[in-house]
Amino acid sequence: MCGLTGFWDLKHTINRDSYTEIAKAMALKIKERGPDSEGVWCDQAVGLAFGHRRLAIVDLSPAGHQPMISESQKTVIVYNGEIFNTAELRDELIAQGHNFRGLSDTEVILEACEAWGIEEAVKRFIGMFVFVIWNRQEKVLSLCRDRMGIKPLYWGFHQNVLLFGSQLKSFKPHPAWKPEINLEAASAFLRFNYVPAPLSIFKDIYKLLPGTILSINAFGEYKTKVFWDMAKVALQG
Numbered sequence: 001m002c003g004l005t006g007f008w009d010l011k012h013t014i015n016r017d018s019y020t021e022i023a024k025a026m027a028l029k030i031k032e033r034g035p036d037s038e039g040v041w042c043d044q045a046v047g048l049a050f051g052h053r054r055l056a057i058v059d060l061s062p063a064g065h066q067p068m069i070s071e072s073q074k075t076v077i078v079y080n081g082e083i084f085n086t087a088e089l090r091d092e093l094i095a096q097g098h099n100f101r102g103l104s105d106t107e108v109i110l111e112a113c114e115a116w117g118i119e120e121a122v123k124r125f126i127g128m129f130v131f132v133i134w135n136r137q138e139k140v141l142s143l144c145r146d147r148m149g150i151k152p153l154y155w156g157f158h159q160n161v162l163l164f165g166s167q168l169k170s171f172k173p174h175p176a177w178k179p180e181i182n183l184e185a186a187s188a189f190l191r192f193n194y195v196p197a198p199l200s201i202f203k204d205i206y207k208l209l210p211g212t213i214l215s216i217n218a219f220g221e222y223k224t225k226v227f228w229d230m231a232k233v234a235l236q237g
Contacts, residue, residue: 002055002066003033004078004132004153005165007174008141009047010220013160014175016044025173027051030166033080041067041076046218048134048141050078051170057082063102070110071099074136077110080166081129081151089124118142118213122227130208132164139218147228149197149210156205162216168200179203 005026014022019042027038034053042049052066067078083089083105090100090108098111105127112121113133128150133142143164145153154171155164161176171177180203185195197207208214211228 001033002080003027003030003053003166003170004051004066004080004130005030005167005170006048006050006078006132007164007176008049008162008216009160009176010162010218011160012047016047019044019047019049022174023049023051026165026170027053029170029172033166037065039066041069041078043134043136046139050076050132050134052078058086058103058105061102064104064106066106068104068106068110070114071101072114075110075114076134076136077106077113077131079106079109079129079131081105081127081131081146083109083125083127083129085124085126118144119225119227122213130166141216143208143214143216145208145210145212147211147230149207153208154200154205155208155214156200156202157220158204160220162220163205168202168205171205179205 020040023040031053034055036056037054039052050067054066067076069076086105086108089112093111093115100107122144129146130151130153131144143155152166154168158178159176163171182199182201182203185199185201189195195201198209200207211226213225213227214222216222
């Protein structure tokens with residue numbers, strides 16, 4: 001288990017010099033998810049910051065450290081989960097000319113998304129995962145969640161700032177975080193003893209649905225793409 005968090009300050013509402021410290025503080029809130037190392041990556045020019053806590057399992061070396069930048073420097077990722085067909089995917093990517101620094105599944109996800117596109121890549125991943133990946137050329141941020149929603153991922157806008165993370169408590173250190181209880185979610189919790197997706201207990205913060213890719217551009221416009229749907233699979237028999 002690892003933990004990811006971060007923000008995209010679309011309107012540059014906070015001091016850019018504080019991005020690193022805010023991202024570190026956000027990641028520290030979920031330190032129990034990743035005791036082995038912590039990492040932060042920021043691009044102050046676009047207002048984006050990633051934070052990560054790592055539990056090293058597949059590759060114990062520093063080559064698996066996150067946030068991770070691709071070989072081409074075009075994409076950056078934070079990730080939580082495990083891809084079980086990593087070896088096969090790595091071999092295919094190597095055959096296509098990609099080089100790898102280590103043995104982590106993080107690097108395979110990163111290079112696969114760059115080589116094949118995010119939607120095609122996630123369809124080929126066998127495992128449990130959430131990841132947030134930044135395309136530095138297209139200025140598009142994509143949030144992805146595994147087919148069954150085994151790994152959690154929350155997201156939402158507060159005061160023109162996009163917040164995202166494995167757990168809600170990671171948002172607390174960000175100055176844009178002004179939590180309000182979602183009364184619809186609270187009512188659902190009292191009825192069902194859980195908060196049904198895509199709601200979260202807080203207003204304007206959502207759970208990314210399973211099997212979904214959420215893409216957000218520099219204008220704050222977003223769209224979702226379902227790459228796997230349990231109901232459709234069940235109907236296909």
